[in-house]
Amino acid sequence: MTETIPPAAESAVAAFLLADSRLPSGAYSHSAGLEPAVMAGLQADGVYPYLVSRLQSVVRMETAAAVLAHRRAAVLAAGPPSGEHDGGGDPPAFAALEAALDARTPSPAQRDASRRLGRGMLRLALTLKAGNCAVATLKREVPRPTRPVALGVAAQALGVGELQLAKLCCYDDAQSVVAAALKLLPIDPMSATAWILAAEPQINAVAHHAVQARTAEDIPALSAPWMEHWAEDHTERTRRLFVA
Amino acid sequence: MMRSPTLFRTGTEPRPTRICVEASGGRARFSVLDQGLYLAPRPVHGGANPLHLRVALIGIHMMLLGGDDVRIEVSVGEGVTLEVVEPAGLVAYDAEGVPSRWSLQAELGPNAALIWDGASFVAAAGSNVLRETRVHLAAGARALVRETLVLGRSGESGGSLRSVTRLTGPAGDWLYDDLDLTGPRARAVGILGGSKVLGGATAAGWRPAELPAADGADGDDAASGAAGDAAPHRVRRFDLAAPGAVARSLAGDAHTADGGTGAVFTAWRDELLQTAGVRGHRGAGQTDTPA
Numbered sequence: 001m002t003e004t005i006p007p008a009a010e011s012a013v014a015a016f017l018l019a020d021s022r023l024p025s026g027a028y029s030h031s032a033g034l035e036p037a038v039m040a041g042l043q044a045d046g047v048y049p050y051l052v053s054r055l056q057s058v059v060r061m062e063t064a065a066a067v068l069a070h071r072r073a074a075v076l077a078a079g080p081p082s083g084e085h086d087g088g089g090d091p092p093a094f095a096a097l098e099a100a101l102d103a104r105t106p107s108p109a110q111r112d113a114s115r116r117l118g119r120g121m122l123r124l125a126l127t128l129k130a131g132n133c134a135v136a137t138l139k140r141e142v143p144r145p146t147r148p149v150a151l152g153v154a155a156q157a158l159g160v161g162e163l164q165l166a167k168l169c170c171y172d173d174a175q176s177v178v179a180a181a182l183k184l185l186p187i188d189p190m191s192a193t194a195w196i197l198a199a200e201p202q203i204n205a206v207a208h209h210a211v212q213a214r215t216a217e218d219i220p221a222l223s224a225p226w227m228e229h230w231a232e233d234h235t236e237r238t239r240r241l242f243v244a
Numbered sequence: 245m246m247r248s249p250t251l252f253r254t255g256t257e258p259r260p261t262r263i264c265v266e267a268s269g270g271r272a273r274f275s276v277l278d279q280g281l282y283l284a285p286r287p288v289h290g291g292a293n294p295l296h297l298r299v300a301l302i303g304i305h306m307m308l309l310g311g312d313d314v315r316i317e318v319s320v321g322e323g324v325t326l327e328v329v330e331p332a333g334l335v336a337y338d339a340e341g342v343p344s345r346w347s348l349q350a351e352l353g354p355n356a357a358l359i360w361d362g363a364s365f366v367a368a369a370g371s372n373v374l375r376e377t378r379v380h381l382a383a384g385a386r387a388l389v390r391e392t393l394v395l396g397r398s399g400e401s402g403g404s405l406r407s408v409t410r411l412t413g414p415a416g417d418w419l420y421d422d423l424d425l426t427g428p429r430a431r432a433v434g435i436l437g438g439s440k441v442l443g444g445a446t447a448a449g450w451r452p453a454e455l456p457a458a459d460g461a462d463g464d465d466a467a468s469g470a471a472g473d474a475a476p477h478r479v480r481r482f483d484l485a486a487p488g489a490v491a492r493s494l495a496g497d498a499h500t501a502d503g504g505t506g507a508v509f510t511a512w513r514d515e516l517l518q519t520a521g522v523r524g525h526r527g528a529g530q531t532d533t534p535a
Binding site: 050 | 408410416417418419420421422423424428429432433434435437439442480482483484485486490492494
């Protein structure tokens, strides 16, 4: 088991920032798969169940990966280990996390979407934390990281704690679904906002489970076949509001 | 029809069905062919290639009932192609939620190939099944797996099913897919929704050629299940990040789902067999385009 790195003071503002849709990381162009689902027939009453389905499948995978990336970043930020440390209990390297996510994501459209988001997040982290060792390492080892890996590293660099990051990862997905739903379906914005709060027990459960992860083996591989089909369908469309 | 009398009779670990093949003097042969508690392997004609063997798995006990634990262990030696055929579908019967398990564990040597021609696997209402397919591939090895998962017989909803597929290459996982349809994920939108059948063909170790566009129905958006209907959907191809691809279809009944992926499976099987054995011991880094 990894030794706990003493956390620097956690930054609440950084967490707000990363969760904000106004953040210039490109997330506004993504609907967390909602637009393809709507084009396949999903209606307003299906949005909340869809949001929960994601929390029960793909978000579990992404959150665990984000937590492990965060932990890896913390080890890198702490500097080289002193003495005879063999690194055996260290969290997995960024490339290993990426490989684990690739194996768990058969859909190329979903892999591409995740890397587009990851690239925006990495660019932001490089700008905000140019001197951060973990950010530089990620850029060097994985120039096109997936969203969860880039988010985990950015969060760590900005002083967002591990559990907070895990909740953020879930919240961001849910908020992407809701924000897209308001553009795609006749939904009352107040009701849609209430769905995020309604999902809080699931968000907390996913986050608490994710922080138990120790190795890449612990990253869930839960599949969601229809989401994967819809994601591929979407790549063939020209008329769409969202990239994915 | 609940608990398994078969397993109760033994009182020990269920005996696995074991199939090991290896090359000897330019020909493939069965080095182990063990009848398991549930399934007997029966060699069938394998075609002209002396390095290609075929075997059918014949059920010898009633299954799957609650408590059943069907294990199949396969080992394919260097350069050999083994094809395993399930002639009959398998039904996991109503077990009032008592768990049962079906697992395939395969080890493929360098440049070996496994073709798993699986039949329909039906999880009837009241069943509770964990299904696992794990294949380890050495350098140059290839695997082709066909499976059709059916939730419920005609006119019933499905049982509790979790199906794990894990294909691992020499340097790590190529595909790790945990289709867990238990608890909150049962009938969940975006997971399987209202679809009853998932048909799939999975190729690993090489990337099959693209098929002509005509496989399956057209890509009409209306036929894709988000509204809860169980209309058939065209076969979707997913190219893995690793060398390999998955063809999958989702449908309301087994006939439509299997029809689409069945054609893909046949094409990929032909492609694999075209190059099996004939190229001898290929280097690990070589690509696997058809000759």
